[in-house]
Amino acid sequence: MMIGAKSFLGLPIASPKGIISDSNSLSTNSRSVGVLRACVSMEGSQTMSHSKNGSLPELKSVNGHTGQKQGPLSTVGNSTNIKWHECPVEKVDRQRLLDQKGCVIWVTGLSGSGKSTLACALNQKLYQKGKLCYILDGDNVRHGLNRDLSFKAEDRAENIRRVGEVAKLFADAGIICIASLISPYRRDRDACRTLLPEGDFVEVFMNVPLEVCEARDPKGLYKLARAGKIKGFTGIDDPYEPPLNCEISLGEEGTGTSPIEMAETVVAYLEHKGYLKA
Numbered sequence: 001m002m003i004g005a006k007s008f009l010g011l012p013i014a015s016p017k018g019i020i021s022d023s024n025s026l027s028t029n030s031r032s033v034g035v036l037r038a039c040v041s042m043e044g045s046q047t048m049s050h051s052k053n054g055s056l057p058e059l060k061s062v063n064g065h066t067g068q069k070q071g072p073l074s075t076v077g078n079s080t081n082i083k084w085h086e087c088p089v090e091k092v093d094r095q096r097l098l099d100q101k102g103c104v105i106w107v108t109g110l111s112g113s114g115k116s117t118l119a120c121a122l123n124q125k126l127y128q129k130g131k132l133c134y135i136l137d138g139d140n141v142r143h144g145l146n147r148d149l150s151f152k153a154e155d156r157a158e159n160i161r162r163v164g165e166v167a168k169l170f171a172d173a174g175i176i177c178i179a180s181l182i183s184p185y186r187r188d189r190d191a192c193r194t195l196l197p198e199g200d201f202v203e204v205f206m207n208v209p210l211e212v213c214e215a216r217d218p219k220g221l222y223k224l225a226r227a228g229k230i231k232g233f234t235g236i237d238d239p240y241e242p243p244l245n246c247e248i249s250l251g252e253e254g255t256g257t258s259p260i261e262m263a264e265t266v267v268a269y270l271e272h273k274g275y276l277k278a
């Protein structure tokens, strides 16, 4: 097992290069320091305050530019002559409205490891706390946006890239976006991580052995894969690369065994890192 799992606030988690055990260890952990810095800079750059009558927050930064495209023309990929469009209502303003910070909870693991179940339990827990979440589930996204993609390696990579970009937009909207996909390749997950500010990408590994996933087999897919009726099935005849530096590894001792306990572990992490307030 590549990840050490320890505890913070009495709950075990894995840290990028070892262990986060309590707030004292934050100063020695680069990613955690990054989170703290991000939080400080968010505080420092607030552009909203609540209006005197206590209703909607007021924008401080309105400067009359309400649709101007500024800056030079760019070329990005195959898109030529494009310009970035700024708006005075920014991420920090949306976060103040929602009283939370946008981020991406990236849930990775084998088919049957409990990704969708965790995503749903986590969404419910956060909803009960008045926090806005949205789930991007691999199975669901493949019904629409990614219906053109197969399960060969390059299509899985494109699947992850698109979901990573969409998740980034949700985080920019101030929403806690839960992306639950097998996402079997480290390189693809790491590429999504780099799309987001330090700390805003929380990788959650469903550390459930293949034998357990196969015994669950709720859709009968492992049986079909073993019978050779599905080719390139993750864990059977296609690879899964477990994370080396995830923030949370569920399935470790102390992270809980039920979906609700696992969701509580993730909520405690988000609370500890300051994502459940603006």
Ligand SMILES: Nc1ncnc2c1ncn2[C@@H]1O[C@H](COP(=O)(O)OS(=O)(=O)O)[C@@H](OP(=O)(O)O)[C@H]1O
Binding pocket: 110, 111, 112, 115, 116, 137, 138, 139, 142, 151, 155, 156, 157, 159, 160, 180, 181, 182, 183, 184, 219, 221, 230, 231, 232, 233, 234, 238
């Ligand atoms: N060959 C193969 N390998 C793995 N999974 C397969 C395959 N074919 C179909 N399925 C079903 O597709 C679901 C996984 O989709 P994802 O988008 O999460 O996969 S990936 O991230 O692109 O690898 C996965 O859902 P989960 O069981 O929820 O993980 C399966 O239902």
Ligand SMILES: Nc1ncnc2c1ncn2[C@@H]1O[C@H](COP(=O)(O)OP(=O)(O)O)[C@@H](O)[C@H]1O
Binding pocket: 109, 110, 111, 112, 113, 114, 115, 116, 117, 118, 216, 218, 257, 258, 259, 262
């Ligand atoms: N923590 C858990 N403990 C026991 N069974 C679970 C747990 N989480 C999910 N399951 C069960 O495992 C099966 C697969 O869960 P699912 O969330 O669909 O996995 P995935 O999305 O990774 O394919 C389902 O039958 C689900 O009820």
